[in-house]
Amino acid sequence: MIAELGHYALVLALLIALVQTTVPLYGAAKNDFSLMGVAQPAATAQFIAIAIAFGALTHAYVTSDFSVINVAENSHSLKPLLYKISGVWGNHEGSMILWVLILALFGFAVAQFGIHLPPTLKARVLSVQASIGVAFLGFILLTSNPFLRLDPAPIDGRDLNPLLQDPGLAFHPPMLYLGYVGFSMAFSFAVAALIEGRVDPAWARWVRPWTLAAWIALTAGITLGSWWAYYELGWGGWWYWDPVENASFMPWLSGTALLHSAVVVEKRDALKSWTILLAILTFALSLMGTFLVRSGVLTSVHAFAVDPERGLYILAILVLFVGGALIMFALRAPSMKLGGLFQPISREGGLVMNNLLLSVATATVFIGTLYPLFLDATTGQKVSVGPPFFNATFVPVMIPLVLLMAIGPMLAWKRGDLSAAMSRLWFAVALSFGISIFVFWLHSDEPLTPVIGFALAGWLAGGTLKEFADRIALFRDQLSKSLSKARRLPRSAYGMTLAHLGLSIFICGAVADSAWRTEVVINAKERNTTSIAGFEAELETVDRLEGPNYHLERATVVIRKNGEYVTRVFPERRFYPVQQMPTTEAAIYTTFLADIYVSLGEGSKDQGWTLRLWYNPLIPWIWAGCLIMVLGGLISLSDRRLRIGAPFKRAHKKVKENGLLENA
Amino acid sequence: MTPKRRRLTMVGLGLLMIAAATALALNAFEDTLVFFYSPTDLIDTKTNPKKQIRVGGLVEEKSLLKSNDGLSVSFTITDLDNSLPVIFKGALPDLFREGQGVVAEGYLVGGLFQAKHVLAKHDENYMPKEVADSLKKSGKWKGGNKQ
Numbered sequence: 001m002i003a004e005l006g007h008y009a010l011v012l013a014l015l016i017a018l019v020q021t022t023v024p025l026y027g028a029a030k031n032d033f034s035l036m037g038v039a040q041p042a043a044t045a046q047f048i049a050i051a052i053a054f055g056a057l058t059h060a061y062v063t064s065d066f067s068v069i070n071v072a073e074n075s076h077s078l079k080p081l082l083y084k085i086s087g088v089w090g091n092h093e094g095s096m097i098l099w100v101l102i103l104a105l106f107g108f109a110v111a112q113f114g115i116h117l118p119p120t121l122k123a124r125v126l127s128v129q130a131s132i133g134v135a136f137l138g139f140i141l142l143t144s145n146p147f148l149r150l151d152p153a154p155i156d157g158r159d160l161n162p163l164l165q166d167p168g169l170a171f172h173p174p175m176l177y178l179g180y181v182g183f184s185m186a187f188s189f190a191v192a193a194l195i196e197g198r199v200d201p202a203w204a205r206w207v208r209p210w211t212l213a214a215w216i217a218l219t220a221g222i223t224l225g226s227w228w229a230y231y232e233l234g235w236g237g238w239w240y241w242d243p244v245e246n247a248s249f250m251p252w253l254s255g256t257a258l259l260h261s262a263v264v265v266e267k268r269d270a271l272k273s274w275t276i277l278l279a280i281l282t283f284a285l286s287l288m289g290t291f292l293v294r295s296g297v298l299t300s301v302h303a304f305a306v307d308p309e310r311g312l313y314i315l316a317i318l319v320l321f322v323g324g325a326l327i328m329f330a331l332r333a334p335s336m337k338l339g340g341l342f343q344p345i346s347r348e349g350g351l352v353m354n355n356l357l358l359s360v361a362t363a364t365v366f367i368g369t370l371y372p373l374f375l376d377a378t379t380g381q382k383v384s385v386g387p388p389f390f391n392a393t394f395v396p397v398m399i400p401l402v403l404l405m406a407i408g409p410m411l412a413w414k415r416g417d418l419s420a421a422m423s424r425l426w427f428a429v430a431l432s433f434g435i436s437i438f439v440f441w442l443h444s445d446e447p448l449t450p451v452i453g454f455a456l457a458g459w460l461a462g463g464t465l466k467e468f469a470d471r472i473a474l475f476r477d478q479l480s481k482s483l484s485k486a487r488r489l490p491r492s493a494y495g496m497t498l499a500h501l502g503l504s505i506f507i508c509g510a511v512a513d514s515a516w517r518t519e520v521v522i523n524a525k526e527r528n529t530t531s532i533a534g535f536e537a538e539l540e541t542v543d544r545l546e547g548p549n550y551h552l553e554r555a556t557v558v559i560r561k562n563g564e565y566v567t568r569v570f571p572e573r574r575f576y577p578v579q580q581m582p583t584t585e586a587a588i589y590t591t592f593l594a595d596i597y598v599s600l601g602e603g604s605k606d607q608g609w610t611l612r613l614w615y616n617p618l619i620p621w622i623w624a625g626c627l628i629m630v631l632g633g634l635i636s637l638s639d640r641r642l643r644i645g646a647p648f649k650r651a652h653k654k655v656k657e658n659g660l661l662e663n664a
Numbered sequence: 665m666t667p668k669r670r671r672l673t674m675v676g677l678g679l680l681m682i683a684a685a686t687a688l689a690l691n692a693f694e695d696t697l698v699f700f701y702s703p704t705d706l707i708d709t710k711t712n713p714k715k716q717i718r719v720g721g722l723v724e725e726k727s728l729l730k731s732n733d734g735l736s737v738s739f740t741i742t743d744l745d746n747s748l749p750v751i752f753k754g755a756l757p758d759l760f761r762e763g764q765g766v767v768a769e770g771y772l773v774g775g776l777f778q779a780k781h782v783l784a785k786h787d788e789n790y791m792p793k794e795v796a797d798s799l800k801k802s803g804k805w806k807g808g809n810k811q
Contacts, residue, residue: 344670
């Protein structure tokens with residue numbers, strides 16, 4: 001009964017979304033306030049209807065109602081509660097429900113907080129947002145309905161893929177979707193602005209927090225996914241340049257560009273057409289990510305439910321929305337009023353370079369991801385594009401970007417002084433030089449690539465710290481004055497400083513891990529010892545145990561350094577009988593500077609077990625760097641001036657103030 | 665600079681960068697593309713033993729052998745017409761099983777495939793797309809609708 005209720009709510013949501021798409025749009029064209037007013041209650045009702053559908057599906061999972069096909073195929077009565085709930089989005093149908101729920105949530109948020117939005121803009125934004133909802137609700141109801149019944153109901157379910165029964169992956173999809181779908185907001189605002197034919201700083205003030213929120217969620221989502229792949233797959237790596245990973249990385253790159261170009265629109269009223277285009281493309285890449293993952297056109301190390309028909313439907317949505325938006329862009333963009341002028345060497349100029357480089361980086365990832373598809377379709381030749389390709393294309397584009405990241409924030413708006421900025425960068429040079437020497441001294445007998453990587457990270461950190469210190473006049477003024485300046489600094493300034501520092505820390509981790517990772521594979525019997533990176537590891541025992549819905553072998557491995565006890569770790573090898581599938585649970589001993597990563601392979605008492613050990617230097621810095629980026633985003637989002645419901649009318653006055661502040 | 669010239673400079677700069685990216689990509693493709701073959705393809709294709717390739721098919725039943733030290737394994741990849749012996753040092757993926765689809769990446773030296781990586785899928789029902797296609801080509805595909 002409850003499943004039928006969910007199904008009914010979903011159909012209802014589709015109808016509401018249809019009304020929300022058409023009526024406010026017509027009202028805005030006719031300047032009819034009562035018709036435009038339909039958007040707000042419709043957005044609320046649509047959100048509630050989808051929330052009911054989502055709740056109904058969750059209920060079916062929690063109560064293990066195996067008469068629902070979706071539950072029978074993806075759940076099991078013995079599964080822990082957390083994974084019963086996360087199982088809702090651990091499969092295709094449920095994850096699409098989560099997708100539209102988040103889509104409706106964003107529409108609902110605009111309806112609630114957008115009190116100060118100009119009424120026509122608000123009506124149009126909500127209408128565009130609802131049209132995306134129509135497309136995806138239609139997709140769910142036509143091809144992926146999770147509420148279909150099974151008769152007779154099986155006694156028990158087929159369980160969730162054991163690899164997905166993990167806390168990291170329980171929260172990875174919702175985060176990723178918040179990011180993907182969050183960019184729909186930027187898209188809706190962009191299309192609404194094209195319909196209005198007007199973009200002003202106030203528009204950017206609206207787009208920025210939404211884009212920032214989506215960016216934060218996407219950053220967190222990708223980090224969680226990478227972390228999960230690191231400890232769950234048992235391969236010791238954290239990023240494989242796999243198509244599915246790239247699918248989430250491309251919107252992140254272009255979303256990062258959008259974040260920066262929206263600043264230029266807000267503060268300087270320039271780059272308007274470009275920002276609109278970027279908003280459209282970012283959402284297009286999000287949709288493409290959904291398409292690539294859901295259609296199974298690419299061979300990936302990650303596996304998902306695969307259905308060509310569904311892929312075709314999503315492809316149609318992609319073509320319709322992106323094509324439509326781009327045509328509208330081509331028609332309307334030339335009539336946009338040209339904004340504030342600036343010299344090539346200025347903050348704006350720096351942000352333009354940022355955008356160009358990030359776009360090129362997105363393009364290289366795009367080419368590498370889609371080229372195998374293209375070649376297969378045209379010649380039938382099957383190829384794969386792996387890490388060497390991305391190392392040869394993506395990394396060279398990132399180097400100038402990181403170099404510019406230290407300089408850009410030091411340039412003034414409109415007309416910057418490059419030599420003055422360079423003379424302020426002595427600290428960056430010093431830090432970069434110092435770190436390179438130190439790294440070279442540590443690893444003088446090895447290739448120079450990591451030294452270059454660390455030099456870049458030092459340069460970025462030095463430039464970012466110096467810029468912050470100059471802002472609060474640290475060491476040039478009394479400490480108390482600097483502190484009071486620091487208190488008055490807008491939070492978005494803290495946000496930028498933290499995000500850029502986070503990237504610097506991330507670079508250290510990524511460079512160190514790719515250059516100095518070491519791996520040992522042994523066949524070990526109990527009491528056998530091996531050594532890795534100055535540590536000794538001894539396999540003490542391997543025990544057979546029972547988990548809630550799996551059997552397991554748990555090894556006890558003692559790690560010593562110079563004969564002294566450091567820690568004990570417990571890598572596991574689990575077997576899930578329902579899915580007939582083994583998984584490897586790696587054990588990780590982490591210090592702040594490195595991980596020792598132990599994974600237990602197949603084996604027996606007489607033959608010994610395959611034991612793989614990795615020494616992964618600075619890998620915790622990868623997660624720490626990403627977390628700091630997320631933190632920077634959150635602090636920036638909490639900025640009073642960016643607050644989602646911030647008064648609209650004072651926008652222009654504030655822009656002037658900001659301009660002065662930034663120039664000071 | 666007039667706004668028009670400035671815009672032109674921007675567009676020019678953008679095009680230059682896209683050209684640079686394309687050049688980088690094409691250049692990288694030459695060295696980094698990894699081609700995929702089925703065991704049958706390899707009979708009449710000459711491959712460079714120094715260039716990494718991928719081979720896919722089914723793991724032949726009862727072909728999996730473990731070396732005495734327990735670290736190396738050997739098995740045979742087959743597309744049910746022809747087969748290719750593979751050796752691999754390291755831990756096989758969790759879902760590696762005889763009779764299942766698999767993709768190995770490595771070097772073909774004198775008729776023996778020395779694998780550097782072995783990929784199997786997370787989902788046991790799922791067959792790597794390349795493997796399914798090559799089985800279809802050899803006429804031995806009897807798979808379900810999962811692909």
